Amino acid sequence: MATSYVPIIGLEIHVQLKTQSKMFCSCDAQYFGDEPNTHTCPTCLGLPGALPVMNQEAIIQTIRVGLALNCEIPAESKFDRKNYFYPDLVKGYQISQYDQPLTKNGWLEIETEEGRVRIGITRAHLEEDTAKSIHETDPKTGESYTLIDCNKSGIPLLEIVSEPDLRSVREASAYARKIQQIVRYIGASDADMEKGQLRFDINVSLGIIEDAEGVEDTLDIVKRILPKKHTPIVEVKNLNSFRALEKALEYEIKRQITLYEETGELSEMGNKETRGWDYEREETIFQRSKEEAHDYRYFPEPDLPPMRFTAEQIETWRAELPELPEAKAARFVKAYGIKPEDAALLVADRKEADWFEQAVEKQDKTVVQEVAKWLLGDVTYLLRERETTLLQSGLSGEHLVELVTLIAAGTISGKIAKDILPEIITGKSPKALVTEKGLQQVSDSGALEAVAREVIAENPAVVDQIRSGKESAIMFLVGQMMKKTKGQANPPVVQEILRKLILT
């Protein structure tokens, strides 16, 4: 009897919120790249006697994310202390949320091989980030030591906890990317992984599926019902890139299959384990088992009063949410007749989507579709080649529409348009370029007839072929004419003239 495995994955995603000041003090939260310990005060240094004060902006951002993730927003919430010792935890406790998170019971839908699947979101709560440990070794003595940079201490940190509803590496990755997109969309975070603004912890185990139960279990996969038996849950902490997320999952799944086939060990109370990720060897490493797990001794933070929200406040925040990517894509499909897969690409980044919409405002559907085609095709290719982005480039929406319009009107050919695109993305006007370089397409049949006669005279053999019935050979002559006119001839007009001169 063959056994198959289905990964059971849950994600904890940490997002640094984009706020002016830190979570519990007024220190400037934009610290990236600054000298260590320059964004600090008694509160975020954890000095004796210092007290926290809540950052309202961070609380509202958390609620907005919760609303975007279809969460409930309880009318009451509070902060708790999570007590543990670590050198980068300056107070000996982290102010976090335990049993009354700001938002809970949400969901997010992703596309999977089984179709669209709803991934449960247990909660999204607010806490403070820790300081940063920098481990160094003295090159002379070989002595190792750790330095602490408190610039990161107290940065507002949102933790989004999913249900164990993800069933593959691809799903986990898609879910994580979607979270990144949403927090960026609503302006809650830049979620820049390079700056450590988005980090993942994964919980992974393997559901064991015996052959006989195959059919039933496949249905369970679609419904995201937990398999009856699964391997011990492993938590891998602190993954700070999508690559690490994917690699760690792949590694863990393989490791757990091997382990299960050797030992047959299943999940039970107390055999959960925590592992770390070795970025160089791309392996998970054992850190601790459940027996050694922390007892965080949570209790309500006595320095902060509980928070209360009115239904009006919550509705206002809901109403103020921007259009989310999926809704925007659906609207693009409907309003402009763009293909769903293209619409998804167009809305990937909110600012670029806005750029597109501003560009095509008041244009015909056909123009909009052409602009989309250019944007997702040649423009994207060129921008990538130049290692820049749409918004960093000089390309204006007006110019791209102009280019598309020039092609549609027959003023220039597609080929000319491609040729001048590099200059257009630096900010030059297509119209001006065409005039300046004399690139207007020649459709004047008088002028073209003269060139056609030249081409016919130069290619008697091809002309004979055409006359003897192989009409497709005419394309060779068209090509010749385009060459002679440096691409400025209008191909349909050229073809018509050639046909007339040769066949009549």
Add this chain to the structure above:
Amino acid sequence: MGTLQTLTVHEIAEGLEQKTFSAREVLQDCLEQSKKIDPSLHAYMELLEEQAAAQAEAADERRARKAVLSSLDGVPIAVKDNFCMQDVRTTASSRMLDNYYPPYDATVVRLLREAGAVFIGKTNMDAFAHGSSTETSDFFTTSNPWDIGRLPGGSSGGSAAAVAADMTIGSIGSETAGSIRQPASWSGVTGLKPTYGRVSRYGLISMCSSTDSPGPITKDVRDSALILDILAGQDPHDSTTSPQPKGDYLACLGKPIKGVKIGLPKEYFVDEIEAGVKDAIMQAVATFKKLGAEIVEISLLDPKYSIAVYTIVQRSEVSSNLARLDGNRFGHKRTDFGDEAKNRVMLGTYTLSAGYYDAYYKKAQQVRTLIVDDFNQAFKTVDVIIAPTSPVVALPKGASEETAIFGELMDVLVEPSSMAGLPGLNVPCGFSKPKNGSVAMPVGMQIMGPQFSEELILQVGYAFEQATDWHTKKPQLSQE
């Protein structure tokens, strides 16, 4: 030697106003007294002679320019060593912080500084305010000015002794459960513990965050009112301070108390209360009757329940609050904590642990709610409640070492109101000679009111003080 150190805050303010003397002269007399007396009392962690001199000089200059900041301008104030004072060693009388110089002022310190107060010194206390004796100070024990073989009470024992011995004009203490009222009682001075949230805790080294309350320790009620007037108010740095506007703490003084209903809770007069203490309180009751107040016998929850509640809540918060002294910073390893701190951290860690939280911390908070309700009920029938502050007068040195929860037992009569966040005022109300003592020791009476009723309790305390002269009694001080 001068005698300006014997004056009260309002007398100093008046003298400075009338140019009878200067702030420098006042400081001079207080410093002289301190240097003479403190070697036998050990009330001060440190005298801040140099900077106090500069502050006094600046105060005199302001007065000359007619730019006086407040009625505290130029008045020497001693500050308990758990209030952070910028660039001044702040240890909370603990070895763990014996070389700690905070880079910032506690809000209380800042407000006093802005009011022109002269910081004469930092006062000794039980380390981290864990105690009711000053015997758990990691440095030395403070003596009671009335009998140096006895304890001044605590944890604000240094602040109370410094005022009682005229080594300062006024002082600042902090109370978590009794730490202002009890040492004020044992040392024979006035002490006001404001409503929780009335005075900012920012920069006060946290003991029990949910009850810590800074307040004045002074020679009379008017002085406490004057200092509260400077300290009270919402602080953007402390989210637990109340937005409620502060009262007019001076205008209420001198108002008659005829018709004021004073509750006498029978549970606060049990057998464990020393006879001399009970007698003094009953005399005070007679005084109140004479003043036209109405005495009403009431019943409150047995204060013993508060010991359990307070012990759990406070230990739990302490275990977390002290965690920042993790051995990585401040120059000491965790093994350098004193025994009392270690005991509290261990007990608090236990009560917060998984599986015990519900049985201890959560249960304690539920009972705390009952205590709050109990007081609310009582205040439906009476305006204020009076009781002994401490069941005994000052005990001999060494007493705290015999009992594991000495502080809780000494503070049994102040803990319920502390857990409920209520304001309480200790006023001297007599003397009682302890069994094995040679000197009669001061007895203190506490006046408790509903939340934010500081005006009322000050009014009642002031009326009592005006009708008696206990607050004017001075100890016979001797140089060792």
